[in-house]
Amino acid sequence: MSQSLETFFSAWSESDADQRADKISASVAANAVYSDPRCPEPISGREALTEYTGAFSANAPGWTASVVKSDETAGLIRATIAFGGTGPDGSEMQQLGQYFVECDADGLLAKITGFVGTGAPE
Secondary structure, three states, X not given: OHXXXXXXXXXXXXXXXXXXXXXXXXXXXXXXXXXXXXXXXXXXXXXXXXXXXXXHHHHOOOOEEEXXXXXXXXXXXXXXXXXXXXXXXXXEEEEXXXXXXXXXXXXXXXXXXXXXXXXXXX
8 A cells, every 4th residue: 555655646746647647547546536725626536636646747847745654544544745846946845745545455545635734733
């Protein structure tokens, strides 16, 4: 399951649409549902998710998304993801997000729910 998670987030920084689609197909269930605060409604299916992740690489060229930490309990994965790269002012930037993920019987990501930040007190 952690390999699917790593593959999925590596797709976010993939600028080649075919390679991004391959990574999504290898890591995400065909009927997967994805949501985060930046999408107005949940995204369903690999094709829509490939387009959504493509917007990240198009809008933040050179940025990456990587799993910083993950753990699992009762079949639910909690992961901290670092989104980072060079900002508009030329300085390195990093934003953290917290994701909760359910997998299908084949270990593919089936439900992915993301939050801005890590939920730590400010």
